[in-house]
Amino acid sequence: MRLLLTLVLLITNGVASGALAQDSLAYIEARKQIMKFVGGEMRRLGPMAQGRVDFNADIVQLSGQSLAVMASSYPLLFPPGTKSGGRTQAAPLIFDDPKGFAEKAAELRMAGELVQQAQSSEQFQRAFSSLAATCKSCHSQYRN
């Protein structure tokens, strides 16, 4: 988990400092990696949300935090000029409506924070369903 957070911070710092500027392929690869990590966190939490695995506050806290960190990086990962230049499913709407996209990313961040704060299985299950809803809501509009 620490390694993952370090990686996200490295990628986003690289992006923020302009080290990757104009390199469309680097942005596309970075955001797909981050999305894959997000998918991995969901697979880790899913069985717990379904009650197939016991609630574990430590895992939930770390996973929620890592989702929130990754969500914060989303708006940085789709600068103008990275619409194409690699295999990407990013919808053109992201670039036409960056504000709307950033709002969806903020919903994911807040849902991650809710998961992070869950103290009981019930709280976690509620937070997990709003978390899962944010994936669908963004993908349906902003992913091809």
Ligand code: HEC
């Ligand atoms: C703010 C919008 C947004 C939210 C919220 C969001 N995604 Fe995505 N996701 C995208 C976009 C855009 C892409 C396509 C990125 C690309 O191909 O450049 C994507 C791609 C993916 C991919 C494919 C990565 C690959 O290998 O190409 C996975 C897996 C994924 N998302 C999982 C999730 C999960 C799970 C959640 C919820 C926890 C989530 N996403 C929430 C916008 C979002």
